[in-house]
Structures are given as structure tokens and as C-alpha cells.
Amino acid sequence: MRGKPSFRGGSKLTALVVALILAAAGALVNWFQDGQRPADRPAPPIASSNPSSSASTPASSGRPGASPAGGVPQGSYTLTGTIVNVADGDTVTLRAPDGQRRIRMDSIDAPEEGHGADQPGQPYAEASRQNLATLVAGKSLTAQCYEKDQYGRDVCALILEDGRSANRLQVEAGYAWAYTARKGDYLRDKAMPDLQRQAKAAGRGLWVQQAAVQPWKWRYDCWRQRQCG
Template identity: 55%
Template sequence: MLTSGLLRTLFGRVGLARPVGALACALAAAGVAYLSSSHAPQRNEGVNATYELRGRVVNVADGDTVTLQTDGGQRRVRLASIDAPEVGHGQVKPGQPFGQAARKSLEGMVAGRTLTAKCYEKDQYARDVCDLPGDGGHTVNWQQVDAGYAWANTARHGEYLRDATLPAVERKARDQRKGLWAQAGAIAPWEWRYQCWNHGKCAAADATPASTPTPTP
């Protein structure tokens, strides 16, 4: 990094001291900015680089998670951009109202189908985060929101929302009181996990017993 003194010496003119000093400060600032950007962690780096998974849907765990049987083995797939009501996971993690209904809705759309998923990345649970092809040019993800069995995933200021059309689809389903919107005071799954699973505030928990979905043969 060139200092103002060195630059002043190189230019050899005292009258250039102030502009040279300003130039040196600018160069120093640029160097700091470069170092900061080159060493800072990149947020969601490569998130737009998609890949595909082709396989048969052999299990539907809940309203936004399925298992694909691919040539390379089974892959758990989390539907991108949406969040469905939680199903129960034992007494300490009760399910939400409409959790089982959301699972059955997704099961009706994809169980036993062979399809090609468009995927973005893996999440913290090693699930592939993907869009599943649906009917009428829409994704299954879109169809779950349209049917009123999932939210557009706007948690963390929309960090997980890749399909920007979904909030409007959700509002329409809400206005038409489809699916879970038939109930008053529906709680978003990310709020449910925090309030109920983390803090035990589980008002209106789903009375439907948690069950392990039967894999599709």
C-alpha cells in the first residue's frame, strides 16, 4: 500500500501533498474494502445454481417434505418457498391444526409419481430443497399454497422465498378461506415451532395423533 509520504516523494511537489494524501486515503480504504469482501462469508452463495433429481415419490412425511427413490438411492426433498402446518412429533412437539390435512393434500398430488425435481441446495437437515412439477404449468409447491395447505415461506424477511408469486397466492387462498384458512387465528409454522416446540405455548394443537406415513410400495 502506498503511503502519502511515499507518494509525495514520488511526485516531488509539495503542492500535491493534499491531493496525494486524499489519493492515499482512498487507496487505503479500497484496500480495506477489498480485504473485507474477499474474506467475508458469502450469504447463500450459489443458491441460483440448480440441479435436478429424478425419482419416484415413495413417502410423504408432511405437507412440504417427501422422499424420492432415485437411481442413486433415496433422497429427502423439502419443497422450496413454502412452509406447511407441522405434523406431530411426539408429546413434546404436537402438530398444528391442519398438519395432517396438509400432508394428505400433498400425498394426493405426488404419491407414487415419478417426477423430476428442480433443486437449489441442501438445508441444515441434508434435505434437497426443490420445486416439484405440478399441473397446469404450476409447481406442486404453488398448488399447496393455492389449496390453502401451506404458507409462502416469508420467515426471516423472505430469505427462503424463491417464488415471489406465492405471497399473492396465499392472500387469495386466505380470502377464499381455503384449507387451513377456514380456521381463525392460523399460526405460521415458523411461529409454531418457536412458541410451541421451544416454549410450550401450544394453544389449539392438532388432536390428530402423529403417525408415520406408510411408504408407497
């Protein structure tokens, strides 16, 4: 009797199937892990969608000049404080953290207040002082300063809380001249002559006068030469 043939390669076939299954399983595992960062590989830097910029330090007494406001030339240092006195249309006293500082406003020259019989004042001097007082008296502001003058005053642009220059506003309102003496040696802010032309054309402030005299000419002709006509 012929017996049933035996399947001699069965065990080998089984082993082959198992190997294929294991290989397939390994491939699946590798596929799921593909793209995963190994633990010892550093993660790439993530760019922030809202990078922080360097914040500017609030200006205070003696600090380097802040960014200019409204095109006003940048100063070499700034002072912050309260205006405690307005002497005339271009001179104020600022109470800073390190004490009071007398400030001569840059790029403008206002009508001269009188200083006794030998140095009479100009027309519109008091109106100029009062206009400046309305702008700055008792207010906290920043003075953007350039240097000290021969009298020890800080020469500065006074920047109001809304960013406007009080120096420019004095000229624009017709209560100060653009300081063009000595071929413009005192004129840092080049916007001043145009503001003066506008004020003069509109007849504002002191420009209602037919023959307004520049303060630097008044100081020389009247105070030094005694020719105050």
C-alpha cells in the same frame, strides 16, 4: 470470245462464313453454360429451412438445472424419480437413480405434524399431508433443486408432469404458507405471497381458521417456549 468471269474471292467468303458460324456456335455454348458452377468452385452453403435446435438432455440425478417450469426460479441441479413417501405437507422422499433423496419443498411451510408430547402438531397438518400425497405420491416427476439444508435434505420445487409446481398448488389450496420467515430469506418463488392471499380470501384449507399460526412461529412458541395456546 470473252470468257465467264471467275469469282476469285469465293474461297475467302466461304472461310469467313464458316468462321462466323463457328463463332455463333461458340457463343451459344457459352450462353448455355453461363451461370453453371465450374467443378473447382465450391458450392455456396445452403441454409436449412428447418434448422435443428440443440435438444435438452432429460434431467436426471445431479444434472445442471433445467429450464424453470411456469416461472418457478431455475435451480442449480435437478433430480428425477418417483415419490415414495410423503412425510408431511412440505417434505417428501424421492427415489432417484442414485438412491432415495429426502426433499424439503422450497418457498413454502406447511402445518407441523406432531412429534410426541413435547412437540404437538398443528391443525390441518394431516390434511396438508394428504393433499400433497394426492398431488405427488407414487408419481414420477422432476425436482428442481437449489441447495441442501442443514439436515441434508435437497431443497426443491416439485414439478408435476403437466408442468405445474406442487409447491405452489399447496399454497393455492390453502394447505401451506408462503415461507416469509426471516424477512423472506427462504422465499425464492415470489409468486407465493399472492397465492396465499388468494387462498386466504377464499377461505380455502387451513384458512377457515380464524387465527391460523405460521409453522415457524409454532415451532418457536410451542416447541421451544412451550406456549402452545
